[in-house]
Amino acid sequence: MRHICLIMDTKRPTAREAIIAAAFEVLSRNPGAKLSDIAERAGVGRATLHRYFASRDDLIQALAMTAVEEMDEAAEVAMKDARSYSEALKAIVSAFIPLGDRYSFLMREPLEESTALAEEFERQAEETRQLIEKTKKEGLFDPAVPTDWLVQAFDHLLYAGWESVRTGQTTPRQAADLAWRTLTHGLKA
Amino acid sequence: MRHICLIMDTKRPTAREAIIAAAFEVLSRNPGAKLSDIAERAGVGRATLHRYFASRDDLIQALAMTAVEEMDEAAEVAMKDARSYSEALKAIVSAFIPLGDRYSFLMREPLEESTALAEEFERQAEETRQLIEKTKKEGLFDPAVPTDWLVQAFDHLLYAGWESVRTGQTTPRQAADLAWRTLTHGLKA
DNA sequence: CCATAATGAGACATATATGTCTCATTTGAG
DNA sequence: CTCAAATGAGACATATATGTCTCATTATGG
Numbered sequence: 001m002r003h004i005c006l007i008m009d010t011k012r013p014t015a016r017e018a019i020i021a022a023a024f025e026v027l028s029r030n031p032g033a034k035l036s037d038i039a040e041r042a043g044v045g046r047a048t049l050h051r052y053f054a055s056r057d058d059l060i061q062a063l064a065m066t067a068v069e070e071m072d073e074a075a076e077v078a079m080k081d082a083r084s085y086s087e088a089l090k091a092i093v094s095a096f097i098p099l100g101d102r103y104s105f106l107m108r109e110p111l112e113e114s115t116a117l118a119e120e121f122e123r124q125a126e127e128t129r130q131l132i133e134k135t136k137k138e139g140l141f142d143p144a145v146p147t148d149w150l151v152q153a154f155d156h157l158l159y160a161g162w163e164s165v166r167t168g169q170t171t172p173r174q175a176a177d178l179a180w181r182t183l184t185h186g187l188k189a
Numbered sequence: 190m191r192h193i194c195l196i197m198d199t200k201r202p203t204a205r206e207a208i209i210a211a212a213f214e215v216l217s218r219n220p221g222a223k224l225s226d227i228a229e230r231a232g233v234g235r236a237t238l239h240r241y242f243a244s245r246d247d248l249i250q251a252l253a254m255t256a257v258e259e260m261d262e263a264a265e266v267a268m269k270d271a272r273s274y275s276e277a278l279k280a281i282v283s284a285f286i287p288l289g290d291r292y293s294f295l296m297r298e299p300l301e302e303s304t305a306l307a308e309e310f311e312r313q314a315e316e317t318r319q320l321i322e323k324t325k326k327e328g329l330f331d332p333a334v335p336t337d338w339l340v341q342a343f344d345h346l347l348y349a350g351w352e353s354v355r356t357g358q359t360t361p362r363q364a365a366d367l368a369w370r371t372l373t374h375g376l377k378a
Numbered sequence: 379c380c381a382t383a384a385t386g387a388g389a390c391a392t393a394t395a396t397g398t399c400t401c402a403t404t405t406g407a408g
Numbered sequence: 409c410t411c412a413a414a415t416g417a418g419a420c421a422t423a424t425a426t427g428t429c430t431c432a433t434t435a436t437g438g
Contacts, residue, residue: 015414032299034395045416050397108297110221142378148358149367150376152349160338160345169337178338186375187339189331204384223425234386239427385434392427397420404415 016052018042023063024102031105035059060109061117067103068120074099075127085134092131093158093183094176100162107159128154140184157183205241207231212252213291220294224248249298250306256292257309263288264316274323281320282347282372283365289351296348317343329373346372 022042026033035056039049053059078095082088112118132150136143141150161175170178211231215222224245228238242248267284271277301307321339325332330339350364359367
């Protein structure tokens with residue numbers, strides 16, 4: 001019996017996954033959307049949503065966790081065939097830009113406090129930090145520039161890319177190039 | 190009689206102004222704070238707050254309008270003795286960085302729709318755009334870089350500076366320098 | 379000192395999302 | 409087919425900020 005349950009846990013195309021997917025869709029368009037909107041979009045009853053996610057915060061937290069996992073995965077794939085840390089960082093920019101329209105609403109949520117999620121955030125931030133440190137040693141960035149600022153600039157230029165794509169000003173590819181150029185060489189003539 | 194009223198409108202050290210000041214203080218620490226918290230901080234009753242601002246949205250809108258005005262003023266002062274548009278833009282970065290801790294919560298508010306405020310936003314964005322266009326003609330930026338991206342990068346590096354100051358990573362002066370450097374020359378070695 | 383306006387305190391009504399619970403129905407495994 | 413688990417629909421209770429209103433008190437201008 002148990003092994004069957006385990007299989008079902010792994011391959012469950014509906015319910016929980018459908019709700020998470022619907023939540024991303026709905027909340028990215030309207031961050032204040034009601035749970036009933038999300039349930040409807042997911043094609044499930046509101047009660048079922050509550051069976052999987054006890055509260056709104058629970059759901060938001062699950063979304064954030066999903067985002068972290070997907071970004072981890074995207075980063076890993078992007079770094080796979082990079083020949084240097086600098087190439088890897090650049091590849092990550094390109095890989096993250098298309099994720100913006102799904103995740104950007106999370107920035108407006110008052111997350112925090114949850115230990116499990118906070119740890120993941122911290123870990124991911126630390127990984128970014130260390131990758132940037134390594135690119136510094138490769139000579140990509142001026143060692144005199146604080147790594148903290150590099151992280152801030154990296155993050156916010158990513159957001160700028162998201163916004164740029166969202167408003168139709170650029171394609172994801174263009175946004176990635178512009179963000180990378182800004183970070184490394186700036187925009188001077 | 191009327192002239193007296195006019196004078197009172199101009200010099201009113203209490204009530205409305207106190208509420209706005211308190212709202213900035215309270216909301217920048219806790220964006221979801223209750224109106225009663227704001228009223229208390231302002232030293233007025235909740236009813237009085239409602240006499241000046243019919244609804245929460247009204248208050249938020251007034252805060253946004255205040256922010257726009259203060260940024261206009263800060264920009265004007267900063268540009269006063271600039272000898273070029275490029276210098277002016279740089280001065281604006283320095284002038285805006287210290288404003289972050291008061292205004293950043295406004296980014297999380299679902300503003301929009303209000304005609305008067307939306308117009309101000311649009312005007313200010315357009316002014317930034319045109320200033321950047323002029324710095325382009327002075328040779329500060331690569332003409333091949335879309336002005337839209339320059340505006341995005343400008344805004345988001347400003348936010349990066351705000352965050353950097355807020356978390357104590359840098360002083361406002363350092364943040365301004367780093368943001369400017371990133372925008373113009375990037376962070377390469 | 380007077381009269382008007384502004385204020386504070388608090389009761390009151392409202393709205394609305396949220397979370398809980400029940401029960402009939404459906405689904406899926408054996 | 410049978411039964412247990414999952415689900416949907418919807419009633420129900422709850423919580424809480426919000427906005428309104430009243431009235432006694434205070435402040436202020438004349």
